[in-house]
Amino acid sequence: MIPFENSWPYDIVMNDLYVQSCPFCASDNVLIPLRxxxxxxxxxxxxxxxxxxxxxxxxxxxxxxxxxxxxDEPLRNRKQG
Structure with a gap:
């Protein structure tokens, strides 16, 4: 079974990958360096x-x-900041 706490949603916009918020610092609309x-x-x-x-x-x-x-590590339920 895939651990849900290790998953994070992303979006593709005009061939760029974004996350709505960073799991570490909570910055909004982060363009991630993935193609x-x-x-x-x-x-x-x-x-x-x-x-x-x-x-x-x-x-x-x-x-x-x-x-x-x-x-390979939990991204959800982190303490922000």
């Missing part, structure tokens, strides 16, 4: 280090679907 063409590689098992540009926190993305990215 749409990288999604199939991640879905087939390639891990991707994601550094959030707003606060420079790092997380490893281990899987993605059309709406959510899955990390």
């Amino acid at each position: 749409v063409k990288e999604i199939p590689d991640i879905q087939h098992g390639k891990k991707k280090l994601l550094v959030f540009p707003c606060c420079h926190n790092k997380v490893t993305i281990v899987d993605m679907d059309n709406d959510y990215m899955l990390a």
Whole structure:
């Protein structure tokens, strides 16, 4: 079973990937340094280090679907700030 606390929603807007809020610092509408063409590689098992540009926190993305990215650590229920 996929741990829900390790998932985070994302959106694709004009071939750019955004998260509505950063799971670490709660910044709004963060453009993340991931490309749409990288999604199939991640879905087939390639891990991707994601550094959030707003606060420079790092997380490893281990899987993605059309709406959510899955990390190797919990992203939900973090203390903000």
